[in-house]
Amino acid sequence: MTTEAYLQRAGEILAPFAKGTNNPESNRLDVQIAASDLPAAASALTDASWGYLAAITGMDHGAEANELEALYHFCEGSAVTTLRVRLPRVDCPEIPSVSGMIPVASFFERELGEMLGVTVVDTPDASRLFLPDDWPDRVYPLRQGFKPEQAASIQPNKTPEPSKAGNKFIVPIGPQHPALKEPGHFEFTVDGEIITGARMRLGYVHRGIEKATEERNWIQNLYLLERICGICSHTHTSAYSQGVEKLAQVEVPHRALAIRELVAGLERIHSHLLWLGVVAHEAGFDTLFMYSWRDRETVMNLLEELTGNRVNYSICVLGGVKHDIVAEHSASIHKALDFLEERIRYYLDIVTSDTTFLQRTRGVGTMTHAEAIRFGALGPTARASGVTRDIRLDAPYGAYKRFPVSLITDERGDLEARFVVRMKELLVTCFTIRTIVDNMPSGEIAVRFPRKIPAGETVSRVEAPRGEAFYYIKSGGGESPLRLHIRTPSLCNWTSVINKAVGHQLADAPMLIAGMDPCFSCNDRMVTVRRKDDMKTLSWSELREYGIKKYGQKK
Amino acid sequence: MKIGSMLKDVLISFFSAPITEKYPFERPETADRFRGKLFYDPAKCTGCNLCSKDCPAKALEIVVIDRAAKRFVARYDMDKCVYCAQCIQSCKFKCIGMSNEDWELAALTKELFTVTYGKEEDIARLLEGNALPNAEPIKAG
Numbered sequence A: 001m002t003t004e005a006y007l008q009r010a011g012e013i014l015a016p017f018a019k020g021t022n023n024p025e026s027n028r029l030d031v032q033i034a035a036s037d038l039p040a041a042a043s044a045l046t047d048a049s050w051g052y053l054a055a056i057t058g059m060d061h062g063a064e065a066n067e068l069e070a071l072y073h074f075c076e077g078s079a080v081t082t083l084r085v086r087l088p089r090v091d092c093p094e095i096p097s098v099s100g101m102i103p104v105a106s107f108f109e110r111e112l113g114e115m116l117g118v119t120v121v122d123t124p125d126a127s128r129l130f131l132p133d134d135w136p137d138r139v140y141p142l143r144q145g146f147k148p149e150q151a152a153s154i155q156p157n158k159t160p161e162p163s164k165a166g167n168k169f170i171v172p173i174g175p176q177h178p179a180l181k182e183p184g185h186f187e188f189t190v191d192g193e194i195i196t197g198a199r200m201r202l203g204y205v206h207r208g209i210e211k212a213t214e215e216r217n218w219i220q221n222l223y224l225l226e227r228i229c230g231i232c233s234h235t236h237t238s239a240y241s242q243g244v245e246k247l248a249q250v251e252v253p254h255r256a257l258a259i260r261e262l263v264a265g266l267e268r269i270h271s272h273l274l275w276l277g278v279v280a281h282e283a284g285f286d287t288l289f290m291y292s293w294r295d296r297e298t299v300m301n302l303l304e305e306l307t308g309n310r311v312n313y314s315i316c317v318l319g320g321v322k323h324d325i326v327a328e329h330s331a332s333i334h335k336a337l338d339f340l341e342e343r344i345r346y347y348l349d350i351v352t353s354d355t356t357f358l359q360r361t362r363g364v365g366t367m368t369h370a371e372a373i374r375f376g377a378l379g380p381t382a383r384a385s386g387v388t389r390d391i392r393l394d395a396p397y398g399a400y401k402r403f404p405v406s407l408i409t410d411e412r413g414d415l416e417a418r419f420v421v422r423m424k425e426l427l428v429t430c431f432t433i434r435t436i437v438d439n440m441p442s443g444e445i446a447v448r449f450p451r452k453i454p455a456g457e458t459v460s461r462v463e464a465p466r467g468e469a470f471y472y473i474k475s476g477g478g479e480s481p482l483r484l485h486i487r488t489p490s491l492c493n494w495t496s497v498i499n500k501a502v503g504h505q506l507a508d509a510p511m512l513i514a515g516m517d518p519c520f521s522c523n524d525r526m527v528t529v530r531r532k533d534d535m536k537t538l539s540w541s542e543l544r545e546y547g548i549k550k551y552g553q554k555k
Numbered sequence B: 001m002k003i004g005s006m007l008k009d010v011l012i013s014f015f016s017a018p019i020t021e022k023y024p025f026e027r028p029e030t031a032d033r034f035r036g037k038l039f040y041d042p043a044k045c046t047g048c049n050l051c052s053k054d055c056p057a058k059a060l061e062i063v064v065i066d067r068a069a070k071r072f073v074a075r076y077d078m079d080k081c082v083y084c085a086q087c088i089q090s091c092k093f094k095c096i097g098m099s100n101e102d103w104e105l106a107a108l109t110k111e112l113f114t115v116t117y118g119k120e121e122d123i124a125r126l127l128e129g130n131a132l133p134n135a136e137p138i139k140a141g
Helices: A002-014 A036-048 A105-116 A208-214 A218-226 A233-248 A254-282 A284-307 A327-353 A356-363 A369-375 A381-384 A415-438 A489-501 A506-515 A539-552 B009-012 B050-054 B085-088 B120-128
Strands: A018-023 A028-033 A052-060 A068-076 A079-088 A092-097 A119-121 A169-173 A184-189 A194-201 A456-464 A467-475 A482-487 B038-040 B060-066 B073-079 B095-099 B113-119
Touching: A002 A018, A002 A028, A002 A036, A002 A068, A002 A079, A028 A036, A028 B085, A036 A068, A036 A079, A036 A092, A052 A105, A052 A467, A052 A482, A068 A467, A105 A119, A105 A369, A105 A489, A169 A506, A184 A506, A194 A489, A194 A506, A208 A218, A208 A482, A218 A233, A218 A482, A233 A254, A233 A456, A233 A467, A254 A284, A254 A327, A254 A415, A254 A506, A284 B009, A327 A356, A327 A415, A327 B073, A356 A415, A356 A506, A381 A415, A381 A467, A381 A489, A467 A489, A467 A539, A467 B095, A489 A506, B038 B113, B050 B060, B050 B085, B060 B120, B073 B120, B085 B095, B113 B120
Parallel strands: A028 A079, A092 A119
Antiparallel strands: A018 A028, A052 A068, A068 A079, A169 A184, A184 A194, A456 A467, A467 A482, B038 B095, B060 B073, B073 B113
């Protein structure tokens, strides 16, 4: 079906609930609905298998308009249908939950609740996801009156008591390095060795980036957003620039788009090789970890040669790219890819043949096609369950129309399939990079870009190494955005991990968590609190004594 | 199905030279495009301050002492800088560059991170707080 057909179909499905519709962009349909109609409208879309819920954007229109708005973005192919729900700007306006039919919405609703002070009625878990436990009630960081400077002087609430397990046994994992060297907290309820329930808590690397974008100009934001994630930094800059360029109606030269795709490909190689090493390490296969990371240096050095840095490449600028790819670069790209392709084939062979390793991956965390759709899984995690979802093909952006990639899926849905999908994806990526280098379009690499962006709003989606990254950008016509909302793939993939952990052995938990290639930094964005009053500095010996006293151990 | 599937790799590595670099005994070569310490040439500057306006880290500021005589002082904070090179992009007169040689920037005190570029007398005057009467006030980036 074409995008127009998709949108027309969505319009028909939503007609009974629509209080007003319009087409802000050729691929978008906005439908104004009443809060009470929301569950019915969302289930009408899901029942008709029209797309998936990509994100919920909460917005505060300020004291003058006296209105909050919740935007439910559904995506199918390149079509985006947004259900717009207006809410009164009072302390806790109510909105019904859609988590019943769309499990992934639970995370989005928790974010909406804590950031904008919207009460989501009947949401399965209304506890905090990102904000600290002692963050005071009724202070909503994404409301317009809130200034980031306020955070330092905020009086914290008393830290709540940890949740009582009753007669269940809860094993906490994290927040220090539950799977990767990044913080996240999981509570696994266990019966002996078997997991019977799972909960999670994020926010340990929350930096307040969405709020911070509102105080910086369009150019400064490029570098702020790049630092959301060190691994997929190019994803964020390209998604942001693509959205802002659309708003400014600037045509980016083909050569620049091709270079962006090339760097995205190299980034995917380094990201997947990094992941391969991390999961191998979790499984106790440190040899694979060491060698895959050694080989990853090849692509890191190549990125440094092309862009000037190993991470945070900063190759994107608004209106194009910073650096050109010249003949000598093509030679080094081909040379590096020769080596990498050989190694990737070798690793593909190892992960599908090593007996010990297969015991940790084959048949572990199996997610069926239906489950992957229901949980809203994205990227390789979804594709390993046979879901044909890839933004590079569904909604080709940038140069992906000119230099397409081929879709890699696997039907098995277990951890092994996720290895196979990622490794095969790398071989495809290598092929695409070679095609781009050999057929680089000629022309400029950047065009002039205005400092002020015309008022409007847009949705920008790109395929990150971990799945779809979703950007919602709203401009008021000034030098900085009015609202910028980011939904990264890891947030959607958590639902599948949390649900799939049940029934597995506790020892599989790190593998399951690492298996989806989580990125905590990507999830955690909004506000940090530095408390002034109850800070205490302990010397090493004092800390040691404190620990001994607390745990009652003998010296 | 096999056991010890990476044994061959391990044996090959056992007899080959280490892959690790011997830094700091051997300094690795950096790429031409590598972004190290920032350099500023007041002779080409016009004092438009676009660089400091677009700096995401507020690490750069150009103080105009005398626009006609091309007397500018740049204050650059290496510790604030995120080495994104947007200033180079924003500068239309190519008076900013980043070195691919000068990247070992660690220091023991914070003061060493602040670098000033410009005529020595202008810098001295600024540091003393006696700007010339027609100097434009320092604007925060």
